[in-house]
Amino acid sequence: xxxxxxxxxxxxxxxxxxxxxxxxxxxxxxxxxxxxxxxxxxxxxxxxxxxxxxxxxxxxxxxxxxxxxxxxxxxxxxxxxxxxxxxxxxxxxxxxxxxxxxxxxxxxxxxxxxxxxxxxxxxxxxxxxxxxxxxxxxxxxxxxxxxxxxxxxxxxxxxxxxxxxxxxxxxxxxxxxxxxxxxxxxxxxxxxxxxxxxxxxxxxxxxxxxxxxxxxxxxxxxxxxx
Amino acid sequence: xxxxxxxxxxxxxxxxxxxxxxxxxxxxxxxxxxxxxxxxxxxxxxxxxxxxxxxxxxxxxxxxxxxxxxxxxxxxxxxxxxxxxxxxxxxxxxxxxxxxxxxxxxxxxxxxxxxxxxxxxxxxxxxxxxxxxxxxxxxxxxxxxxxxxxxxxxxxxxxxxxxxxxxxxxxxxxxxxxxxxxxxxxxxxxxxxxxxxxxxxxxxxxxxxxxxxxxxxxxxxxxxxx
Numbered sequence: 501x502x503x504x505x506x507x508x509x510x511x512x513x514x515x516x517x518x519x520x521x522x523x524x525x526x527x528x529x530x531x532x533x534x535x536x537x538x539x540x541x542x543x544x545x546x547x548x549x550x551x552x553x554x555x556x557x558x559x560x561x562x563x564x565x566x567x568x569x570x571x572x573x574x575x576x577x578x579x580x581x582x583x584x585x586x587x588x589x590x591x592x593x594x595x596x597x598x599x600x601x602x603x604x605x606x607x608x609x610x611x612x613x614x615x616x617x618x619x620x621x622x623x624x625x626x627x628x629x630x631x632x633x634x635x636x637x638x639x640x641x642x643x644x645x646x647x648x649x650x651x652x653x654x655x656x657x658x659x660x661x662x663x664x665x666x667x668x669x670x671x672x673x674x675x676x677x678x679x680x681x682x683x684x685x686x687x688x689x690x691x692x693x694x695x696x697x698x699x700x701x702x703x704x705x706x707x708x709x710x711x712x713x714x715x716x717x718x719x720x721x722x723x724x725x726x
Numbered sequence: 727x728x729x730x731x732x733x734x735x736x737x738x739x740x741x742x743x744x745x746x747x748x749x750x751x752x753x754x755x756x757x758x759x760x761x762x763x764x765x766x767x768x769x770x771x772x773x774x775x776x777x778x779x780x781x782x783x784x785x786x787x788x789x790x791x792x793x794x795x796x797x798x799x800x801x802x803x804x805x806x807x808x809x810x811x812x813x814x815x816x817x818x819x820x821x822x823x824x825x826x827x828x829x830x831x832x833x834x835x836x837x838x839x840x841x842x843x844x845x846x847x848x849x850x851x852x853x854x855x856x857x858x859x860x861x862x863x864x865x866x867x868x869x870x871x872x873x874x875x876x877x878x879x880x881x882x883x884x885x886x887x888x889x890x891x892x893x894x895x896x897x898x899x900x901x902x903x904x905x906x907x908x909x910x911x912x913x914x915x916x917x918x919x920x921x922x923x924x925x926x927x928x929x930x931x932x933x934x935x936x937x938x939x940x941x942x943x944x945x946x947x948x949x950x951x952x
Contacts, residue, residue, distance in 0.1 A: 549877045561817055568823035575816045590801045591787055597794035604830035651775045 502527040503557040505547055507534045511612070512566035513554045514710040515673040519570060519666065521706045523580045567600050570666045584663040595660040599652065599667040607674045610641035611685070619681035641678065645689050653691040657698060664702045672699050672707070679726055680717045686726075728753040731773055732780040733760045737838070738792035739780045740936040741899040745796060745892065747932045749806045793826050796892045810889040821886040825878065825893040833900045836867035837911070845907035867904065871915050879917040883924060890928045898925050898933070905952055906943045912952075 504520060504527045506513035520527050532538045532553050539551045548555040548564045555564040558576070563569050574586040587593050614637040622629045652659050660667040675685050675692075686693040700707060708715075715725050730746060730753045732739035746753050758764045758779050765777045774781040774790045781790040784802070789795050800812040813819050840863040848855045878885050885893040901911050901918075912919040926933060934941075941951050 550873065561820075563820055563824055565824045565827035567827045568820055571823050572816065572820040575819070590798065593801070594787075594789055594794055594798040597797050598789055598791045601791035601793045601830075604827075605835075609831070647776065 501559065503530050504528065504554065505530045505532050505544070505556065506554040507532050507539075508710060508713045509534055510553050511608075511673040511677050512670070514676075514714075515670045516554050516566050516569060517710045518669055518673070518703055518706045519573070519585075521709070522703065523573075523577070523582075523585070525573060525577045525580045567666075567670065570670075574666070585666050587661075587663075587665070592661060596665045596667050599660050600670065603667075603670060603674065606644045606647065607671055610637065610644040611674050611677045613637040614641045614683065615677045615681045618678075618683070638683075641683075641685070645685055645692060648695075649689055649691045653695050658695065664699070668695075668699055669703065672696070672703070673710075676711065676714060676726055679723070680714060682721060682723065684723070684726070727785060729756050729783040730754065730780065731756045731758050731770070731782065733758050733765075734936060734939045735760055736779050737834075737899040737903050738896070740902075740940075741896045742780050742792050742795060743936045744895055744899070744929055744932045745799070745811075747935070748929065749799075749803070749808075749811070751799060751803045751806045793892075793896065796896075800892070811892050813889075813891070818887060822891045822893050825886050826896065829893075829896060829900065832870045832873065833897055836863065836870040837900050837903045839863040840867045840909065841903045841907045844904075844909070864909075867909075867911070871911055871918060874921075875915055875917045879921050884921070890925070894921075894925055895929065898922070898929070899936075902937065902940060902952055905949070906940060908947060908949065910949070910952070 502525065504516065506517055506529075508514055508517065532544060534553065538544060539548070539553060545551055547557055547562055550564070552564065554566055554569065555562065556569050556572075558572075563572055571586060574581045586596060614634070617633040617637055618629050621627075648659075656662055658664050658668050659671050678685060686696050711726065718725060728751065730742065732743055732755075734740055734743065758770060760779065764770060765774070765779060771777055773783055773788055776790070778790065780792055780795065781788065782795050782798075784798075789798055797812060800807045812822060840860070843859040843863055844855050847853075874885075882888055884890050885897050904911060912922050937952065944951060
């Protein structure tokens, strides 16, 4: 049986949660509560040597890194995973891979660093956010959003083509993260906003389910749900 | 014909250069001189929208992101690429993918940031290196090197198993980058040093050829060649 270790506070955990539920791959939920430090236990180190989420244990085969896990699941469970998620066609797959490699130092880095400096670090340290850092990472993030407007979504409905793929699941989960810090990336970015509507149609109700905690935090700040 | 756009000053450019020459995939060398700003031309923007290296144009199919390009070449040119480089076996391939995803925020980020803050930024700005930044990224990099010692190379000859794969090519090229700033990552890391000897045996003479510029810079600092 496939065991899935995750915490919905983590954006790649949310992505994989959506993917597993959407494709109906049978799995066992193994929640790892980051706030309670459950990822730091010796037992969990045996699942993920670097004590992070998400990770899987598929009948003894252990794997971490969300994107590697998604590719593995696409190969391992072809009866559950429609071809569009990670196309077998060499060129189409390469376009999905191109985004998946690019996002690490861009979507993920930009959005996560903004969230951390604006929201997480002040809460963890009890000190106010350092505005210079917030401004720096807002610029990094804005640059990423411009790349969505001017390249990734310029001529296609989805990030890596005309069909939704695992690239879109990972993208939307990273792009939601700054919302907890009060930044809605879909405002003032018309192509991103149009893509977001398509993604919601394709990924709901699983997308909303994965975002339950995130939307509670957003609601506390009197912002509208994503 | 496959066109390869690269500059050997760039670590992923070196990795793909080694891979193309090692596998003898026929290609045309298209050098993009970063120091002369050739990546900023309108003509090159048509190849790589974000004006970086490396990139390819395979008879009209354009692709960037070195790891995505490597996967594409493995799929597209199976007669040239032995299975070990990117195994078809689902579990073996997942282990290669696991490293390839992990390395972005770890090997690549740690080594590149150390190099930039210790060596590149002082040379570009004319100001001395900021020691606090150098120290911070040295700690980040050392943490990565410990992960090689205690996890990636603990029970296997190569990064993702008992055979060399594209993961090792990308790893060695990122791990060489800090050498230009006077930091030899193989010192005091016995598993990394043993792995390095194996990698040199497997990848030479292509590895040395890709490192011609890097070794010239290292020689100027009276350090021994890697």
